[in-house]
Each structure stands twice: as structure tokens, then as C-alpha cells.
Amino acid sequence: MSKTIEILGININRMNSKEALRKVNALSGKEPLAIVEIITSEELLSLEESQELKAEMKTFDLVLAGDKGLLEAVSLTEERYLPLLLRQLQRNHSRVFVLANNEGECREFAEYLRKDYGIVSLAGAAVLSAEHRDDDLLVNAINGSDVDCVLSVLASPLQEDFIVNNKKSLNTKLWLGTGDAYKKMDREERGIGKLTAFIKQRIFKKKIGDSAPE
Template sequence: MIEKMNIFDVEIPILTAKEAMIRAMQYLESESVDTIELVSMDMLMKERENAQWKEQINALTMLLPENTEILKAAEIENEKLFRETEENVFLKMFMKYMQKNHKKIFLLADSEENLGKVEAVLSRHNRGIRVTGQMVISENEEQIQDAINAINGTETDCILSVLPSPFQERFITANKALLNVRVWLGGGCAFTGHLDEIKLRNRIRFFIQKKIFRYHVEQEKE
């Protein structure tokens, strides 16, 4: 039984990057659609009272913390986990595996700006990754159906999504059975770069967000 941390009733397994990567490799070779999602502090704060979202995200195959603040809030004291989370080690391993094994990725985003950020990250750090297609979509049924058709019209191994929550979780929950892929990866801020912003106002805002997050987690415990 894998130990889990519980933040606002979202259960996140406590896994090293290597342990998570072993699971991901198994997913990529299976016949079903497995779902991996990086859970951020911002997601947890925004949706902490959304029971439907909690049910949907807890039903995904594997959740991983995107921020070290989640580890701190859960009182995890494993230095290796902190370092790996801070350095996005799992994502680096995952992308290296995709590149080495000639796996194919389809990109989903909510804006051209975020799509461009994902493309820049892939180009900068993982040259040779095969992108079969890309789409910008919103919560529009016609766009969603177009995206499903586009994905299924390619030989895609993995959908890399940077859609916002709770749309991202609604999308994969509702359409998982319709998608001809092996893995869904919800990448979030690790790909759109929000955590790398260096402007002073953003650092201050993130500091305040951390304080508020820790306060609500402590209140939940009480």
C-alpha cells in the first residue's frame, strides 16, 4: 500500500520520481488510457470546496505534487522528494523517455500563449520529441469534439494538457473512453512557466498565496 498525503480531501501518493516514472512507463505500454496529473497549490486552493472536482481528480490514475508547498503542508520531511519536486525531476525523466523511445505527443491548451510556452519548453529541453498535433480549446462542445477527432486521427501516445482546472479534469473524465491514446498528462505550471516568473510583484503574490494556502490547510486539520 502506497502512503498518501491528503490535502483538502485530495489524495496524492508519496512517490519518488523513479517510482512515478516506472508507473508511467507501464501506462505507456498498456492498452487502456491512464491519467497522470501534476497537482498545484493554486488548483487545490481554487477548488477546495468543489466536491465534483475532488471526485474527478481523485479518480485519475496518478497524482503528483507540482509545488514543494504541498509537501510542506502535508508535513512531508523527505529531502529527496523536496528536491525532485523543486527540480521537476519526474517531468524531465518522462520527456527524456518519450524522446528516446520515439513516443508521440498531442498538445492541448486554453490559449495560444500557453500553447506557445509548452512548445518553447519542449523545443528547449527535449529536442526530437514528436508532436503529432496541437489545439487551443475552451469549454465548447464543438471544440471538444473537434479535439477528440483530431487526436484520434493521429497515432498519439500521450496528450499533454495545460488546460485550467476544473475544465481539465472535466474534459478527461468525460472523454477518456473516447480517446485513442495511452497516457493523459496534465502538466500545468511546469510547462506554462508560471512558477518561473521573476518579476517582483509575482514573487510577492506567490509568497502571499503560500501563506494563505498553509493557513487553510491548518484550518482544515483543526
């Protein structure tokens, strides 16, 4: 089986959670920093017009499926990458810097890390938006915090644009971009928004079908 499959112009890695964890452990600490993204089908659609970003994403170390729809599209089921990676950060006592879209999301994600994974203290946190963006200031804040991992819950394509433009300047071991994967996973497990999720998955499947070669 091929280790990647192209979906809407982005190569999605096909591996189980333990394989992904081993890959991340092997990459972490090596030069340059490891870039890992866990992407949902909705985020994939939001990148549809970003051709340059999608080309850059082919250089990322890992791009993993972050919801049931995308897992199904790459012939995988029930893989839970994010929990394993977050537990590994906790076990390694990694210094983590969180990037979020707004202050409320920053607090919510920090509580999620504390409650579910025992990641109690963050080395730093910051808000980034397309309207209020100062990459140099943010890179300096991250580098000054001496972190092991930048953990991003930014929306796509802002998340991908930030790491593509700043990967050479960041002094850290790992970029872990999760977007809304952690929220999507929680909603799926609790059965929240089933109708909305069903409609979005129909749109996603139609896009995949339309883009498939005849």
C-alpha cells in the same frame, strides 16, 4: 509511509521522481489509458468547489505535487517529476498532442518542449477554453493523430473536467496533465515573483490548516 495523502479532498501521491517514472512506464500502453496529473497548490485551490471532479480524481493513476508548497505539504522535497517524464517521452520518440488555453501558450509550450527536451515535432496541438469548447471535435482530432500521449497545460478545473468526461473516448496511452506546473517550476528556479508566491503559499497553508481535522 502511506503512498498518498489527502490535501483539500484530493489524494496526492507520495513517491520520488524515479518511482513515479517507473509507475508511468508500467501503466503506459495498458487499457484504459493512464491518467497522470502534476498539480500545483494554486490549482488545488481552484478545484476547491468542484466536489464531483475531486471525487473523480481519486480514480486517476497518479496525482503528483507540482510546486514547493505542495511538496512540503506531503513531506517531500526537491522532486522534479515533469522533467523526468518529458525526457522519457523524448527517449521513446513518443507522438505528443498538446492542449493549451490559447494560441500563445501553445506556441510557448511547444518551444519549451523543443528547447529544453528535444521534442521537436508535435503530432498535433489544439486550444481549449470553457467558452469555446467542442469535446467531440477535439477527441476526434486527437484520435486521428494517432498519439502516444496527450500533454495538457490547461487551467484547472477545465483540464480535469475534460479528461474525466472524455477518458473513455481517447485512443492514446497516456494523459499527462501539467497545468501551469512547468511555468511554476521555472519561476521558482529563477526566483521570479517571490512575493506573490509567498502570499499564495500563505493562503494555501491556511486552507490546509483550516481543513485539518481537530
